[in-house]
Amino acid sequence: MLGINKNIKRLVLPALKPIVSPSGKIIDTYTKYFKETEIQPNTFLFESRDGQSMTDSPLAIFEYLLATDTERKNTYVWSIVSSPELDIVLKKYRSETNIIFVERESDDYLKWLCQAQYLINNATFQQYVIIKEEQTYINTWHGTPLKTMGYDIPGNPADAKNVVRNFFMSTFLLSPNAHTTNMYLDSYRLRGGYEGHVLEAGYPRIDQTFRTNHDDLLKTLFEFKRDIDLSKKIMLYTPTWKGASVNSARNDLEQIYQELASIRQEFGDTYNVLVKVHPFLYEQAAAFKKIVPYLIPDCIDTNKLLGIVDLLITDYSSIFFDFLVTDRPILFYCWDDDLYTSDRGKYFEYDELPGPVAFTIDELKKNIADLDEVTAASRSNYERFKKMFVPYDDGQTTKRYVEYILYGKMPEAQQMTVINGHSGKxxxxxxxxxxxxxxxxxxxxxxxxxxxxxxxxxxxxxxxxxxxxxxxxxxxxxxxxxxxxxxxxxxxxxxxxxxxxxxxxxxxxxxxxxxxxxxxxxxxxxxxxxxxxxxxxxxxxxxxxxxxxxxxxxxxxxxxxxxxxxxxxxxxxxxxxxxxxxxxxxxxxxxxxxxxxxxxxxxxxxxxxxxxxxxxxxxxxxxxxxxxxxxxLGKLKPTTDKVINKTVLLPREGIITIDSSVPLRGYNARPDFYYAKKRTIDLIGPNVAVLGEFEMGEQTYYKISQNGCYLGWVRQDVINILPDHITDTEKVAYFGKLATTNRSQLFDGPISLDETVPLGNARYMRNLYVTVPEIISTQTNCYVPVIVGRKKYGYVPLSSIRLSYRFNQTADGHVSFGKKIGRKLLTGLDHLQHREIFKQLKEQPTKRIDFKGYYQNTLATDILCSKVPNPTAEKISIGVRELVYVHSLNTNSFGNWYLIEMEVGNFVWVEQEQLMLSNLEETRIYSNEKTFYYVDILLPEVNVYASEKDILTNNYQLVKALPLVKVVRELVTTDDQTFIQVEWQDKLVWLNQEDTENSLAYGMFNNNKDYIPYPNNAETNFVTMGRLSPEKNQVQLVEAFAAYYQEKQSGYLYLIGSGPEQEKLEAAVDKYQLNNRVIFVGQMSNPFEFMRRCDIFVLTSLYEGQPMVLLEAMTLGMSIISTDIPACRHVLEDGRYGCLTKTNDAIGVKEAMIAVADKQYEFEAFDPYGYNQKAIEHFYRYIDTDSEEEDKHE
Known part of the structure; x- marks a missing residue:
């Protein structure tokens, strides 16, 4: 049935995608245009910031072309996302017949993507865009980087995928300086492989700063009703937004407003204090009424604006690099750097920057007051940065780029550096x-x-x-x-x-x-x-x-x-x-x-x-x-990345607990940063906003602000953190797909609330269509209920929903009849496409009550449990249990289920009526199991318990610790403490496990944290490594070892690996009663360290391509046995490096094990380095396209 459903899904999806999926329709339409349209000569498509504005280098190139195109030979197409503000900027061009505005992702837009001769973008085109051979793609990017970029950013390298794709598609990458050139070539790893050209000749957008028409720009700002006094200088603040949610944006805006108000109060007589926020924040900023009179519209070109700015205040924005050409002062205000610097590095330290750095608003105001003095101290940095980052910018950069790209005219020496990214390799x-x-x-x-x-x-x-x-x-x-x-x-x-x-x-x-x-x-x-x-x-x-x-x-x-x-x-x-x-x-x-x-x-x-x-x-x-x-061979030195304690973002409310008469001492920046300074923090009351948390040694610090102004870092003991709470509930009528990941969890309420509990992993729900009736905001984030059909299954962050643009509500919250029908159709297709997921949803708990403790079960009956909470699932009997560890009580479509522990770390589901629980009145022993491993004792003196009774009564004796002890039992109490019984000289005693750490002196731990003792040197130790699967034929190896052991009555066999044959192998071990002689090692991060401690490596594969494990065993210098199959015979060179079995059955393997164990063979030493050199040279013979054909077949 499942196969039939999959086949139906495969058959219908290609036809349905363009109909029901907006992205499917776009791809289908774009592809048809790509195939059918021809390139229109002298046509230019411009896109800036995904069509949100008409700014940056694309604007500079457009305006230059428009001014020099006196015969109007060219057609200019702008990709836009319409907005009332953008319309004000566009109206000056509406009457021009050779300027066309197309809505992004419209049919016209898709058509022009396929037929424009030149494509110019300062960011990236979407994943479906392909550059034709006849097209020229110019990517200008959007700034010189201060923060790390591309693969220099820690985390998933795939995050850079579309940027890298766009760079490799481009014909030209425009670079303002050598630093940005290296960003392209090294941070994004284009060096040697990029077939286009990096043109390093300055930034077209900086030309706008040189030729700003002050009157026109001011007129536009007045048209937007911005509060500017022409008798005053202009101070511009340009913060970068790092927020992850709308709620974070609101908090940022309140802080921006309050801090600018504080600056305006002191310097408002001299300066117009204006702010230009990051584009991601602008929509929220434009709705924040208090800030609007001072807010630069997003559609205003930043570089034109810089032409009238007298003082620039910024944090990590690349805008300050552009501003260097003005020779006017730059101040840095980096109050939140310590919230983000551990997640993403920067290319320059603060003492290198071309202006003084402030970390609190008071420090910033002091720098403004002492502007001449503090900027003079940074003058050498300023001049150095000008030489490094704006060496080409003289107001003629755009002209040079256009003449080179369009007409092949090379500028004079020193005015452009052309870098061919192709290495010729x-x-x-x-x-x-x-x-x-x-x-x-x-x-x-x-x-x-x-x-x-x-x-x-x-x-x-x-x-x-x-x-x-x-x-x-x-x-x-x-x-x-x-x-x-x-x-x-x-x-x-x-x-x-x-x-x-x-x-x-x-x-x-x-x-x-x-x-x-x-x-x-x-x-x-x-x-x-x-x-x-x-x-x-x-x-x-x-x-x-x-x-x-x-x-x-x-x-x-x-x-x-x-x-x-x-x-x-x-x-x-x-x-x-x-x-x-x-x-x-x-x-x-x-x-x-x-x-x-x-x-x-x-x-x-x-x-x-x-x-x-x-x-x-x-x-x-x-x-x-x-x-x-x-x-x-273990010769590689382990790479130890520098450990950086990250700041945990913690948007909460807090109350300062010390008496108001006592000065509050703190730091202006995170106390472990070299530039942090102690300061006295002035408060106007005990209530503060908490922004982040950080641990240094035994001490925890909190980053705080008050009334929107950042104050500094204080110790944990002077503040009481209040629980998160709901700040807003917005009714909506959204529709979209779940975009859950492997780590996504489903919760029974907004995740950050104290009473919220997880309901299970939500990865399996990915790509299900859901309706979203409300958005719940807390201080931390925004959350939505997950509703499939008409049933609510829990909550996820809003970021886990990909909203459908085609089937969502309009601006007034209305959902049309056609959209409702479309939603029903998609939901119906969901059931067809994801039948197994919908079956799993029936098992999904929608309510959970946490127990997380030990309870007495008063029912003296066998407990039947299952791996999933479903009455039709296979039942497992765990017998009568008087004591049970109960994790939670859960409710799903089938009823109420306890999640209990069957054995340590292994949980199962039990129907509620099978247990009758009561609280324990005293501490008891929950489990007491045999084990075996070694531990080091962490303290010079340790508490020792003589018996289990002493553990329960906390009766211990403090004695001098031994350096290393053997553990023979583990005991868990119902107050969730673990004790270990150890061999202590000539007796057995108990220790608290917390006072010890695992030792590798006599064994290793596998990837499941199971302890595997090193092989016993007194007997012969056989080992094999590989996936436990049929073609590896390890069952035959177990049979052979059983026969070997029957004859020799000694020896061990170690199986390193895991796989589908494990149960079959365990059954064979049981059959031959070899449980103490055949050891399942499991997966190991460094199996070679264990292998080298064994004596003989055995491989019993039915077939192989090239058995790499043999090469690895040969490198370790081990004795080797292998079935005589072609690939193994080839690697062992007909017995030169190991023994080939006379027959490929259990008897043949057993006889080889006896012969090698008795040292009846001598094998030659293997040279792994010589082998490697020959192997890579053999590979080169086929990939070196200049080689003679006959050489390849020698």
Missing amino acids: IKLLIYPGGMRNNGITSSAINLIQNIDTRKYDVTCFLDQSGTMEQQTNIGLLPKSTHLIFRFGNPNFTTKEGYQDLRIQARGYKNDASYPDEIYERECLRLLGNQHFDVAIDFSGYSLYWSKLILASQSKMRICYMHSDMLSDMNRVVNGRKIHKVNLRGLFSLYHRFDYLMSVSDITRQTNADNLAKYAAAEKFVYTPNTINPDRI
Whole structure:
């Protein structure tokens, strides 16, 4: 039934998307225009800040072109998002017949994107935009960066995906200075791979500052009813907004207003005190009536405005770099830097900036009062910054850019630097797989780390990296690697969607026309107009990615084959051939690749024989995988990132608790920052706003403000933090999709309220359509109820909803009849598309009461539980339990359910009527289990308990600690304390676990935190490593070891790894009564440290491509046994480096184990570094496009 539903979904979605999905309609329309329209000569499309304004460098270029286009040969198209304010600016151009304004995302906009000869943007075009070969895309960006950019920002590298995509699509990147050039090339990793040109010649927008028409600008400001006294100077404050919600915006605006009011009170006789807020904040600012008389309209060009500004006050905005050309004073007010600096670094320290830095409003006002003195002290910095950041800007920058780009006229020396981002190296495009923790990912990382970057330039083509596992692996790639991510929907029309569906489902058929065009277009969308020498599908298991690799603009295309691919296609896991559809389709495309690259010669021959009908014999080649010997041998020094204690954003109300007669001492900035200074904080009452929290050593500090003015940091003990509360409830009629992530939780109320509890993970609900009847604001954030159909399931942050523009309410809150019908249609399709999710929703708790404690159960009956709260789920008996740990009581569609602990850390669901709970009157022992590991004692003296009774009565003796002790039992009490029984000289005693830490002296902990003792050197220790899956055949290894142990009565077998065969293997261990002799190690972050302590490595695979674990064991110098299969015979060089079994069955493996354990063989030492050099050179033979063809087949 599930398969039928999936097939229906696949069949109907391509047809329905353009009808019911706004983004689907846009893509469909855009793609048709892309295919059908031709480029119109002398046409320019301008977009500034996603169409929100007509400003910045696009405006400067437009005005220059308009002024010099005396014959009106050009057509100018502006992308706009209409607003009353923008209309005031646009009206001066409305009468011009060669100036066209198109609403962003309208049909006209989509058409002009496809037919304009020049596209000019200061940010990014959306994910569906593709630049045609005949188009010129000029990206001006929007400022010299002070804060870190691109991949310099900590976190998920995929966050930069659309910026990087736009940069690679561009023909020219305009740069005002070398610092911004390096941002493009290094922070976004364009260096060596970018095929356009970085033009470093100043900023077109700065020309506007030189030629500002004061009268026109002031006239426009008066037209907007701004309060300006022409007899006074102009002071402009330009704060950057870092907020994450509308509520945060309101708090920011109140503070901006109060602080400017304080400045205006002292300096209002001399200055007009004006503010220009960040565009993200402007809509809220324009509705904040108190600030409007002093608020610069968002549609006013900032650089024109700078031409009339006498004093600039800013924080991290790039605007100050532009202002340097005026030689007028700059003051920095960075009151909130310590709220954000730990999340995102900056390129310059405060003592380098071209003006004094203030951290409180009082410090800022003092700098204004002493302006001449404080700016004189910063003059050398000012001059240095001018030379570094505005060396080209003389008012003629736009002219130079236009003449170079349009007419090829090179400016005089020193007026422009042209940087060709292309290195001239051999360019490789590599899809490394999904970057999960597996053998293919390790091999891909090893290969890329080994590639000689002096000769080769590497681009990694990646999928979205939503997990920390993927992000960590991407972080292991060399910094010179370009990163390009797949995201967004492909630009397929409905017909093309069905063509792709056919290929995906059936593969390439000789009687079908392969749609090269649609995949080539998709590559242009994702990769830009990049050209590669070699494109490599390193994964070799994905039809989707192979189609893209084949469609890339590459001279050569290679697909890796990591195994016996036919066997892998037919491999069954949990009753399913998991690779069948993908590999069947991929096989049908093999003939389109230049090489099919196996990872050993033996595997090459196997694949060539099995898959001969899909490709010519000469296409089947091989190259060995590379390894990382230093990592295997433990020679790599661990990288320790500098630990920075982050400031926790904590918007709360608080009350100062010390007597008002006692001076309140604090700091102007976070006390651990080098520039922090102690200060006395003046209050006008005990009530304050808390902004952030920070821990330093044993002390906690809070950042506070009062009446909208920031005051400083104070200690925790002088303030009482009040609970969060609801500040506003807005009734709405919104409709949209859930945009939950792996970490998203569903709550029973607004998340930040004290009484709110989580109801479960909301990841599975992603992409469900929901209605939103209200937005609830607290001091912390904005939240919405999750309503699917007519049922409320809980609450999520407003940011977890992607609102539908097409089916949402109008400005007056009205939802039309047509939109209501559309909503019902989408909701109905949701049920079709997400049937399994809707089944899961029935199990979803909608109410929860937390218990989180130990209780007595007075019912003396077997407790039947299940893994999900569903009466039809499989039941598990846990027997009679007098004591139970109850996490919570939950209500769902099926009734009320307790969530209880079956064993430590393992929770199950029990129907409410199965338990009769009562409170415990005294502390009791909840669990007392055998265990085994070692601990170090943290204190020189430690409390020792002689018995369990002493633990319950808190009767202990303080004794001198031993350096290391062995733990034999763990005991948990009902007041949630854990005690460990340890061997203490000649007796057993109990310690509180909190007084100890785990020791690695005699064992290691796996990824599940289970302790694994090191192997016993007195006996022979066998080990294997790999995924516990059928093709690895570890069941045979257990059988062989059972026979070995029966004969020898000694030895241990360690299985490192996890996988679907674990239960079957555990059953085999039970069958042969080897529970104390076969140890399931699980996954380990550093398995090589454990492997090297064992004696013999054993591999019993049925088939392999190139067994990397053998190479790793050889690198460790271990004795090795392997089944005699082609790939293993090849790696071990017919027994040179290890023993090959005489027969590939349990008897053969057992006999080999005896022979190697008895040292009947001598093996040669393996040179991992020499192997690696040969492996990478072998790889180069195929990717060096200048090599002679016969060299590749030697």
